[in-house]
Amino acid sequence: MNIYFNKEDAIQISVGAFALGVPVAFSEEAWQSAITLPTLNLFLIVGLSLVFLGLYAYQGIFQHRVQTRLMAFFLRIFIAYGLTLVIVALILISLDKFPLFAETALALKRMLIVAMPASIGAIVVDGFDKED
Structure with missing residues (x-):
């Protein structure tokens, strides 16, 4: 079994990220927590996101067989998280809650907070059609 990344995978990741990102992005709680959340906690959020992306990819997509496909494994996690951040x-x-140029730090914090659940949605949907 070889795991390739194609247009279908990108679409699945985007849809999954959108599905779980939208409800959180509409939450004023997410907007406000970005204001007070310490930087260390942001690193924890990103770290947890990447760990759980890796766990799901390892179990659900690569089915424990990553030894000979480490590059594909890490690339899939990187692409999934990157696409999630874009979505x-x-x-x-679109909600006018991403003041990238006026308040860059706030915009990035909001993006990382919302990306945590969105990234899980992305990788789960990506793994739906993987077969041996």
């Missing part, structure tokens, strides 16, 4: 940024822009 979340687009959602926040």
Whole structure:
């Protein structure tokens, strides 16, 4: 079994990120927590997101067989998280809650907070059609 990344995978990741990103992005709680959340906690959020992306990819997509496909494994996690960040940024822009140029730090914090659940949605939807 070889795991390739194609257009279908990108679409699945985008849809999954959108599905779980939208409800959180509409939450004023997420907007406000970005104001007070310490930087250390942001690193924890990103770290947890990447760990759980990795766990799901390892179990659900690669089915424990990553030894000979480490590059594909890490690339899939990187692409899933990167696409999630783009989707979340687009959602926040559409809600006028992404002040990238006026308040860059706040915009990035909001993006990372919303990306946590969105990234899980992204990787789960991506893993739906994986077969041996």
